[in-house]
Amino acid sequence: MPCAAQALNLAVDATLGTGVRRAPGPDAEAISKRNPAFLDLDVGFVLDNDWSSEWGAGLTFQLEDQPAVAVTPQVRLIRGESPWNFLIGAGVPIYVTPGTLIGLELDGGAIYRFSESLGAIALVEAEYFFAGGDLPKDGSVLIFNFGAGVRVLL
Numbered sequence: 001m002p003c004a005a006q007a008l009n010l011a012v013d014a015t016l017g018t019g020v021r022r023a024p025g026p027d028a029e030a031i032s033k034r035n036p037a038f039l040d041l042d043v044g045f046v047l048d049n050d051w052s053s054e055w056g057a058g059l060t061f062q063l064e065d066q067p068a069v070a071v072t073p074q075v076r077l078i079r080g081e082s083p084w085n086f087l088i089g090a091g092v093p094i095y096v097t098p099g100t101l102i103g104l105e106l107d108g109g110a111i112y113r114f115s116e117s118l119g120a121i122a123l124v125e126a127e128y129f130f131a132g133g134d135l136p137k138d139g140s141v142l143i144f145n146f147g148a149g150v151r152v153l154l
Contacts, residue, residue, distance in 0.1 A: 006034040010154040013052055013121050017147025024139030036064035036144055039105075044076060053077055060093065070095040072105060085111040093127055095134065101141070103129035111151055118153040 002009040018037045025031035039061045044054030054076045062068035074091030088108045095101040107125035114120070 006047060007049050008048040009049065009051075011042075011046060011051075011056075012152045012154065013040065013042040013044075013058075013149060015040045015042075015121060015123060015147035015149030017123070017145050019125075019143055019145030021141045024136045035145060036062050037144070038062050038147075040147060040149075042072075042074070044074075051078060058091065066098060068095055068099075068100075069097045074105070076107075078111070080111075083113045085113065085119075087111065087123075093129075095129075095132065099132065099134035101129045101132035101134050103127050103131070103141075117153045119153075120148070121151040122146075122148045 016037065016039055019035040020032055021035040022030055022032045040058055041061075042056060042058035044056035046054055055073055055106070056076070057070040058074055060070040060072065070093045071136070072091040074089055076087050076089035078085050078087045080086045091105040091107075093101070093103050093105050094142040105125055105127045106128070107123050109121060109123035113118045125145045125147075127143040127145070129135065129143075135141065
């Protein structure tokens with residue numbers, strides 16, 4: 001029995017951002033500070049031209065303080081009519097260098113399409129890190145970020 005061919009499209013996002021980081025301090029009091037600037041490169045895989053969902057992965061590069069890199073498997077749901085689309089997503093960020101942090105990520109945002117293949121994207125995300133060698137003693141890390149950038153559909 002013949003199998004139907006599947007279409008595979010890609011959505012590629014590049015965003016710059018920063019945010020607020022909250023973690024336990026030396027006296028067990030929470031300390032809030034600005035999160036270092038970062039560059040996110042995300043690739044979403046779209047199956048059978050169903051642009052309402054993306055399965056993908058992202059790379060996060062911390063640009064300030066100590067350089068760091070994270071890999072984030074993620075899924076996104078996208079709704080709306082062109083030129084405006086809105087998204088919600090979830091992922092598992094894993095910082096792999098220089099140390100390790102593992103957490104959960106929820107994000108939401110808006111996409112404004114300039115054309116069929118080019119748009120602008122703005123995202124708000126919350127990240128909660130609960131495991132890894134770089135966690136503060138007796139604590140976890142909570143981060144709220146905002147990013148903006150460009151989105152290309154291939």
